[in-house]
Amino acid sequence: MPVELDNWFIREILVHEAALARYLARCWRHRDELIDLRQEVYARVYEAAGRSLPTQPKAFLFATARHLITDRLRRGRVVSIEPMGDFEPSHVLIDEVSPERWSGGRQMLARIADAFDRLPDRCREVVWLRRVEELSQKEVAVRLGISEKTVEKHIAKGMRLLAGHMHGGDAVDAAPAVETEAPHGRQQAD
Template identity: 75%
Template structure:
C-alpha cells in the first residue's frame, strides 16, 4: 500500500530520473558509481521529505545531487593516517649534549679566548663591580669618564 509520501516521491522526484542521470553523467567522473550515487540520493531525499516535503522538488533534487557529489569528493580526498606497515624506528639524531661534546665546547671556548688574549689583553674572570670598572678602564687605556660612552656606543 502506497503512502502519501510514496506517491509524492513517484510523481515529483522519479519523473526527473532521466534528467538526473544526464546531470550525474555530465558532472561525476566515475561512471561506474552513477547508479549507487542515484540510489543514495533517492534515500536522502526520501528521508528529508519524511520530515518536511520540499516546496520545489525538482530544485531540491538537483541541489541535493550537487551536495552529495561534493560530499563524496571530500570523502575521497581524505588521507588515512593509519600506518601502512610495520613502523621501524627512524634513525633521527637526538640533539642531546653529551659530556664529551660539552667538554669539547668548553675547550674550544678556552682556546678561542687564549687566541684573542694577545689582542685584547686579559679579561676579568668574574662580574665587574662598579669600583672595578675604573681599574679595567685604566688597564685598557680608557679614561674612566669615557667608559660609559664607549659602552653606550657598543650597545647601539
Template identity: 75%
Template sequence: MPKALDDWFIREILVHEAPLMHYLLRSAPRREEASDLRQEVYARVYEAAGKALPQQPKAFLFATARHLLADRARRAKVVSIEPVGDFEPLHVLVDDVSPERWCGGRQVLMRLADAFDRLPDRCREVVWLRRVEHLSQREVAQRLGISEKTVEKHIAKGMRLIAGSFYGGDDVPRPAARGRPPVDADGQQQAD
C-alpha cells in the first residue's frame, strides 16, 4: 500500500503545493514558518490518507491547513505559569511604587480605555489591530478588506480622537450609537 499511497499523494496532493504555500504565507502569523507548516500539513494528510483516502483531496488538504493554523493559534494563547522566586533579575521595582502612583496609573489606564471605547467601531478595530496586535498596515488592510490608505486614515483619526479625549478633556464628542446622532460629554445631542 505505501507505493500506492505515495503515488496518490504525489498525484492528488503535491500538485497543490503552490496554492497551499500562498495560503500559508498569507495566513501564518510569521511568514518564515510557512515551510514548516506545509510539511506538517503534508504529514497530517499523509497519515490520514493511510487510514482512508479522502473523497476531495484538495479540500481535505486546505481544511487540514486551516485546522493546523487554528491549533497553532490556540496553543499560542496558552500562558505558561512558572513560579518566580526572585524579582531582582527581572528588574521589577516592587517596593518603589507608592499607593498614589499605583492608583494614578490605574486612573490613567481607565481614561485611556474609555477614550479607546469611544472610537467608532471600524476605527477602533483598525487601531487595535495596528497598535495592540502590532500588525502591519498591509496586514490590517488585508484582514479587514480595506485599502491601506483607509487603514492610514483610521489610525490618524483614532489617534487624534484618543489624544483629544485623553488630553483635551471630556469635551470630545462620543461616537453616535447606531441610528442616533452623536452626544457630548453631558449626554446632550450635538447639532450637525
C-alpha cells in the first residue's frame, strides 16, 4: 500500500503545491513558518489518506490547510497559566489596593455610569456598541440603520458629553442635538 499511497499523493496532492503555497502565504502572516506549515498539511493529508483516500483530493488538501491554520490561530490565543514561582519576589500583592483607592474607584465608576445614563438614547446606544461591544463603525451603522457619518457624530458627541460630565459637572444635559438622517435625506435632530 505505501507505494500506491505514495503514487496517489504525488499524482493528486503534490500537483497543487504552488496553489497551496500561495494560499498559505495569503492566510498566514508568519513567513518564516510557511514551509513547516505546508509540510504539516502534507503530513496530515498523507496520514488521513492512509486510512481512507478522499474522494476530492484538492478540496481535502485545502480544507486541511484551513483547519491547520485555524488550529494554530486558536493555540496562539491561549494564554498559558503557569506559576511564575513565589509571588513575593515578583512584587504582586493582592492587598495593595487601599480602602481609599478602592472607594475612589467605585465612586469614579458610579460617575461614569451616571454620565452614560444621561446621554441621549441613540447617542448612548452608539457609544455602547462602539466602545463597549467594540463593533466597528460600519457594523454599528448597519445594526442601527444609520450612516457611518452619523455614527461618527454620535461618538464625538458622546465622548464630549461624558468628558464634560466627568470634568465639569452636568455638561451631559447641555449639549446640542446630533444631526441624524431622516428617511428621505432630510436632517433631523436626535
